[in-house]
Amino acid sequence: MTIENKDRSTLAGLADVLIPASAGFPSASQVGVADEGLDQVLAVRPDLAKPLKGILQSAKGRNPAEVVAQLQDENPASFAALAEIVAGAYFMNPQVRVAIGYHGQVPQPLASRPDHLNDGLLQPVTDRGPIYRPTPRTNRDR
């Protein structure tokens, strides 16, 4: 799907309503969510192109905040698609990842010994004794 520059500009406006800049954190448009970010998203989620096209069509020439509010109120599915595109692109950006302290689902090997076997935390649970109802015998069992 080819996105024209004016549509990217429209998307940037919508994206900044969702994710504006705040202290220490860039806005969505500042990290290229509507540019290379969008291209990255659509490369792996081509299914989002169709709802995006509809959103951009309806947003042309309108106040971005009003468009976002209307989508939220009246078209949750389209809003969810917009949010997925904007946040998806935003959180793939390396600058954003550094800013929020998230480095991906990187491996964190397990400790060699579980953290709760020798500290007495389980003792109150075992001290209470069984909490299950045992199997009753039935006529058929006899």
Added chain:
Amino acid sequence: MTSHPAEADPDVLIVGAGPTGAVAAKRFAEGGLRVIVLEQGEWPDYSKARADHPDFELTAGRYWSGNPNRRGAPADYPIDDSDSDISAVLYNAVGGGTVIYAAHWQRNMPSDFRVRTLDGIADDWPLTYEDLQPYYERVELDFGVSGLAGDPAFPPGKGPPLPPGPLAPMGRRVAKAHNQLGWHWWPGPNAIATRSYGPLSACTQRATCMWGCVEGAKASVDRTHWPQNIRSGVQLITGARVRRLETNARGLVTGALFVDRNGVDHFQKARVTVLAANGIGTPRILLLSASSKFPNGLANASGLVGRRLMMHPFGTVVGLFNEDLGSTHGLWGQHIHCLEFYETNRSRGFARGAKWGLQPTGGPLSMTRNYPWGDHPIWGPDFHKELRKRLSHSAMWGIICEDLPEEENRVVLDPVLQDSDGIPSPKIIYRMSENSRRLLQFHLARARESLETAGAYQTVVAPLIRETGWHLLGTAKMGYNPETSVVNAWGRCHEVANLYIFDGSIWPTSSGMNPTATIAALALRCAEHLVEEGCHPAAPL
């Protein structure tokens, strides 16, 4: 694709290569039987597992979605869920549902097998916890289950082979809270290897268990069972979708008519057939196999094939904490479980109960979605503030509610919808009962109390979402009486002597547990009985 040249005359034909088919095939092969397995899916493609990539959260729900209607893969059949409160979740591939399950490994409790006797409702199973206990212990070795023996929610016995995963900061907080409240908790049992174990690698806590475990630590049967099964001589035919089972004049099953991915029909003969196609796929095949001798569907003299569908309504409560819990990562999986409110207490206004599992909440994109956060605002000027509150600072209880059997909740053949081979699709008709609603509301309130006691300054009850029908149970009930059940205690159809059902379809009641442990143990018990009693391979059809 066929793992070996097809056996013309196998002893046993199994339909479905999920956990039931895998466990049964293993035991049959050990018993010296010649086994063919038909699986409509292919091997899972772990090259599509994206845990190592920045787009992981964005892409996880596509290839690894549990909803066949959303996934739309060639192996999938569409399911009409327009008359259901819940959408069915399943995976058509070698490994079946274990490819995408969260691997919470929960045995049923003794009362789950005696619901009628203890609570005066629904039905007893034709077996007890004690009957199944040795099989639990054996399948836990095969699945490389991790956990800790001695849980007071269960009778004494052997624990799983691997030590439990860590409590993690979230589990430790909640454990202390439950000790303060006098409530049960225990390190979570998971079919996730905490150490290198046979074909499984040790978990690295990426929290990507349900979307393609790249480490190979989660015990899905495409890893734990099928390679060994094939080495043992089991013939696995993938891309093989069963159209119907054929029967002879004596009312015995002669084999399965199936279509391959090129659209070519084949007939696979067998002396004994075992259905292992889950609580929707199995009744679908039985209903598709109607004939003049079986006008209402195969093995359906009781009229119960497809009925009593149970899917476990699911609830979630998230807690927000000031402490950094590291909850982007962990076992997903469960760090601890709670069975404090599992048993019936009539003063609560409902029967039966639920199991809770404490889970991580994932990466930043997951912090923005409607599930589990609902309408709690994140977008706009406070976006980064809200993100900081949630990311790595939240933990959630997942609540599995017992669903009681009701005959109007059912699987039928859709009169219009068909799969890509022109085979009628299943339609599910399901309404959440008043008992389930009350049960869910009670447990959501208690779970909030749990997290608040653990120090959560805010809790969020997730909106009920449709795509939570992971557990498909009850649609070919097991029992003693042919008039009120489809199969006997060993999975043998009352009406068709050489047809067996081993999967979750045969559960008389659903328990409130994740079902794979019991599905696997029951499959082993049934398969072993068939081997020991003899499947009469020499008997003429």
